[in-house]
Amino acid sequence: MFKFNEFCDYVEMTLPEVLPERLKGVHIEQHEVEKNNGLVLHSVTVRPEDSNIAPNLYMDKFFERYEEGASIDDLMDEIRDIVVKNLDVPKEFSNVAExxxxxxxxxxxxxxxxxxxxxxxxxxxxxxxxxxxxxxxxxxxxxxxxxxxxxxxxxxxxxxxxxxxxxxxxxxxxxxxxxxxLPVTVRSMNEVMREIFAKDGMDEDMMNIMFEEMPANQQMYIISNKSNVNGAASMFYEDALSELCEKIGTDLYILPSSVHEVIAVSSELGTPDELSQMVREVNGSQVAPEEQLSDHVYKFEAATKKLSLADVSLEELKKAAGAENMSQDAPTEGSRPRKSR
Structure with missing residues (x-):
């Protein structure tokens, strides 16, 4: 059974042997890639000679499957197929570097x-x-x-x-x-759920029973973008939030559900502390660490069109972060403080 470093080395050494003849001269190397929220992934990169295209193959997920019992030969076949597919790129990708x-x-x-x-x-x-x-x-x-x-x-x-x-x-x-x-999208939770169940084949009458229309100010609204990827940035478009305020007749609380989307509710549907507690619970149990956006809730004021933290002030957060850094830097029992030079 390989350890992780041995697994990566095996992939790096074996990949040239399983690639088709036309790709035998590729350059293969390992490196680390920092992703969102400090997540570091371990990559094997494949670069053909005289090519700007170099796909990154992240070994972390492959190794998890290997530990769960997947055959190393089957994984190598899958890795080979991914490399071949990514190197046979559409024409519009060929001049990316230039x-x-x-x-x-x-x-x-x-x-x-x-x-x-x-x-x-x-x-x-x-x-x-x-x-x-x-x-x-x-x-x-x-x-x-x-x-x-x-x-x-x-x-x-x-x-x-x-x-x-x-x-x-x-x-x-x-x-x-x-x-x-990536145009902003604002959809009620009812709309999203109806769409999901419709794709699963549920008939219209049953959906009407399950998803009864609610007053606009009692609903949750999912704000994202057309691709539903990295859509949380849509919360910074004031016109979209202003239109939603006008629709429901109140200010908004914004709950950061992930980097891909946020949820907006009427400011009458809870307190900032209650809502931030809900965000923390969801982050802790349902959102992958690399996809988490924040544990805090924001308020959008219709009158001023201003978005700001609702459950805590930015000054308090900076103060808390400074105190935590000081605590981490403090010498522990039995250690010696470093001398300045």
């Missing part, structure tokens, strides 16, 4: 994604971003899209230097582009 060097070629493809500021501190030190309460907006370039999803590249500080632009320019483009490329 286009990425030219700002004019990619500026209309820049979109924004919301992440948690504290949990992504290391990543944020390397990329342009805009802080909004306890969240940060980061920016990606959409380099391709097909029936299986979208391919993106995160914009880093070195990219801005290459293009000769600043973070504010990137943000303004992302705000405009995201709204066009």
């Amino acid at each position: 286009e990425f060097n030219h700002f004019e070629s990619i500026k209309d493809k820049i979109v924004m994604v919301a992440v948690n500021t504290e949990r992504n501190a290391n990543l944020l030190s390397q990329i342009p971003h805009k802080d909004r309460e306890d969240l940060s907006l980061i920016y990606k370039v959409m380099v391709g899209k097909d029936e299986e999803g979208t391919a993106t590249i995160t914009i880093r500080n070195e990219h801005m230097a290459l293009w000769g632009v600043d973070a504010e320019q990137i943000h303004e483009l992302a705000m405009a582009n995201t709204k066009e490329i």
